[in-house]
Amino acid sequence: MHLEQLEYIVEIAKAGSLTKAAQNKHVTLSAISQSLSSLEAELGVTLFTRSRLGAVPTPEGRIIIKKAFEALGKIQEIWEEAQNYTNTLSGELRLATIPGPMNLLVDAVASFKKDYPYIRTEIAEKGTQEILEDILQDKLDIGLVIIHENLLKKSEGLGLVFEPLLEGKMVVGVGKNSPLAYQDSVTPEELRKQSFVLYNDDYVKWFVEDFAATYGPVDILFTSNNTEALRNAIRQNLAVTIGLDYSFVHEPHLQDSDSSTLDLDIPYQQPVYYGWVRSEERHYSRISMNFINRLQYDLKSKKYPLTP
Numbered sequence: 001m002h003l004e005q006l007e008y009i010v011e012i013a014k015a016g017s018l019t020k021a022a023q024n025k026h027v028t029l030s031a032i033s034q035s036l037s038s039l040e041a042e043l044g045v046t047l048f049t050r051s052r053l054g055a056v057p058t059p060e061g062r063i064i065i066k067k068a069f070e071a072l073g074k075i076q077e078i079w080e081e082a083q084n085y086t087n088t089l090s091g092e093l094r095l096a097t098i099p100g101p102m103n104l105l106v107d108a109v110a111s112f113k114k115d116y117p118y119i120r121t122e123i124a125e126k127g128t129q130e131i132l133e134d135i136l137q138d139k140l141d142i143g144l145v146i147i148h149e150n151l152l153k154k155s156e157g158l159g160l161v162f163e164p165l166l167e168g169k170m171v172v173g174v175g176k177n178s179p180l181a182y183q184d185s186v187t188p189e190e191l192r193k194q195s196f197v198l199y200n201d202d203y204v205k206w207f208v209e210d211f212a213a214t215y216g217p218v219d220i221l222f223t224s225n226n227t228e229a230l231r232n233a234i235r236q237n238l239a240v241t242i243g244l245d246y247s248f249v250h251e252p253h254l255q256d257s258d259s260s261t262l263d264l265d266i267p268y269q270q271p272v273y274y275g276w277v278r279s280e281e282r283h284y285s286r287i288s289m290n291f292i293n294r295l296q297y298d299l300k301s302k303k304y305p306l307t308p
Helices: 003-015 018-025 029-043 059-085 106-115 128-136 149-154 188-192 202-215 227-235 245-250 286-301
Strands: 048-051 054-057 091-097 119-125 142-148 160-168 170-175 195-199 219-224 241-244 259-264 272-279
Touching: 003 018, 003 029, 003 048, 003 054, 003 059, 018 029, 018 054, 054 059, 059 286, 091 128, 091 286, 106 119, 106 286, 128 142, 128 160, 128 202, 128 272, 142 149, 142 160, 142 202, 142 286, 160 245, 160 286, 170 227, 188 202, 195 202, 195 227, 195 241, 202 241, 219 227, 227 241, 227 259, 241 245
Parallel strands: 091 119, 091 142, 195 219
Antiparallel strands: 048 054, 142 272, 160 272, 170 241, 170 259
16 A cells, blocks of 8 residues: 555545546546556455446445555655754745735745745735636635625535634724724714725625615725725715724724824624634645644734634
């Protein structure tokens, strides 16, 4: 039995066919097939039922594949632990975050890179759905998204693990010359009289749609990822914006001397968090674990509202 054989049977189970597994592992179909046949002969057990539709684990195969996945994880942990002792932890970390909170990651990424110079870190801004799809397709190790009840319900059964980092609430951003600027909070009725400019974020869109369904239609001037355009519209008192509180407080382009934030005076807000997501079916690497620990420490040291 070789590690390569364990890797192949785990990949076949994930891909659902020998052909896709061979493509994913960048080997020939013949190599995958021969490796599987050799392992089945050695174990005396049929691991997959093969047909034109693909490869499905047998009852015995499911148990053995699960143990193979666990064994590969332990071997990876041994390798990473040894690298930790020699301060040469290497590899890659593929991250993506929703647009907006990138500033929350900058210090953690910089300090992580300083401590682990041999780790290549890739970070991108993407929408929530694209992040989830990339994780499921093994294009990302960790995604940073807004976690809310609707997202968790939609993601049930996909094999994703979600963990919160920051607890937040939706607030309203207004210009200093807005009639609302001297208030501490704003009611739905007052808010509906305003034009909106919105950051192009999945949760913000959902929240505003839900708000409109509950309290009546709202006037959306525009939606954009151009933060300068949003700021100018607020500064010129053309519109207000709405978003998560920590994005305003810690985003220089959203919170400055020309704007302020107000609480949204509604009876109930769905709990919402900025957190991370990973695949349950792939090994949670030491690299990913170390980065998340670093990010948690960085947020805590800055006294951001961490979850318990």
